[in-house]
Amino acid sequence: MKNDNNKNNRKSTTDKSVKLTGVNFVPVIVIVVFLLVWQAACTLHWVPGYMLPSPIQVIQAFIGDFPLLMSHAKVTLIEALLGLFCGVLLGFVCAVFMDSFPLVKKGLYPILVISQTIPPVAIAPLLILWFSYGIAPKVILVVLVSFFPMAVGLLDGLQSVDEDMIKLMKSMKATKSQIFRYAKFPAALTEFFSGVRMAVAYSVVGAVISEWLGGFSGLGVYMTRVKKSMAYDKMFAVIFFVSVISLLLMALVSVIQRKVMPWSKVR
Amino acid sequence: MGKRILTVDNISKSYGDKHVLENINITLNQGELVSILGVSGVGKTTLFNVLSGLIMPDSGNVTLYSHNSASGIQSSVVSNNGNTDSDTGDEKEVAGGDSTQTTDITGKTGYLSYMLQKDLLLPHKTVIENAALPLLLNRMPKKKALKIAGEQFEHFGIEGTQYQYPAELSGGMRQRVALLRTYLCDKEVALLDEPFSALDTITRASMQQWYIDMMKDIKLSTLFITHDMDEAILLSDRIYILKGSPASIADEIIIDEPKPRNSEFGLTDKFLSYKKIIRDML
Known part of the structure; x- marks a missing residue:
């Protein structure tokens, strides 16, 4: 039956x-x-x-400026991925700490949530003031925006494990790190990947925003330049380009997720 | 009956003002299946949490008499484990060629195997990895652990499911895997907390019969929690009735019917008279 x-x-x-x-x-x-x-x-x-501009004009603008767009995209991608890597790593460490020590969670979690009400656009000028026009302020902004979805998503995942599972493993004399490795982390993988997917989208946007406010190259810099020259076709082209980059990166995360979590296909 | 293997002595436990368990006394002999029968919420699971060492009782002791004479398969697991945690026995006595170690296990985990109502299989591990979990947690090399677990699949009636994920299995099959995992904990005493209660009636009946058949070959001493009178009478050598608030042992009933039993036993007058006694008590 x-x-x-x-x-x-x-x-x-x-x-x-x-x-x-x-x-x-x-x-x-x-x-x-x-x-x-x-x-x-x-x-x-x-x-x-x-x-x-019409869609055809936008496509023409994209093709016309393709080499230039690529060189700017390279800069933006480096900033985004570098920041993403640091943000994900920091979020991971933070989530594990909050999960292991309830006091850390109590102290840190509300601050994390409140910090999210500060718009990144508001911090970006400050970062440029402090770290000048190089790559540093961009990467730092990306870290700040990608860190939060990672930390919160992973923490929720880690705490979603059935209490009885932990009880059972304790009765088998499992150590804390074994419980983490066998039960908690695998259970949090779904949330981990949703967190990364969200962080990826934020990171590209974050990099572009910080480039608006000052810099020498990158898609955000390109955007401000074409805006000043009133080249709206190029403006639209770069907007679509940015969202395509985000979508491709998110799709890449999903592909990795399916590779890493073969059991999720069973359901 | 076999030799004494577990004694639960005057266990009491309260949470704040709520008195849950009062002076619980239970004995378990080698190879016996003893049920603890009580209505839901009476404190059966609290009792098992105490016995498994997950929570400390306010007073009382749990004592394990380890005989080191487990079944062939189990002792091979032990030797492969290279990890017998009963080395800490307080005293040693030699009885009839078997060495008996007496260990006070009150509030200590890792001495009894514990199976909960939910199967609690890890969704991201294959069936065989789930079954081998206690061995893997014991830091046995993976290859060896999977080999030992794999040898038991036929006996537990789950042959062919080794490399499937738990989500692909039916409820009854998952419970068998959980039972194999409990068995591979390689403890002389198993605590089973309503292992079949989450199954539908038909699956439950077939699982009970399967369990009786399988226990013929496995010398496992079992404490069994249930709220199902029929299940208790069918499976047990003895039944403790747990009742009241705080819960205490109201009575002990010996089911005097040779094992292995089959479901026909459930239709006899004898069965019904046991059932009547128990019903009147609850």
């Missing part, structure tokens, strides 16, 4: 995934319709051309 139940469950999950891939076409259609309307609005002059 139980076996039958299981089979039914599996069947229903595959049904669901079929449905899901069906659903995924809907946003694609919406985007295509949106682009068509946008193109029509430009070619039929519903909106003055200097205010809104």
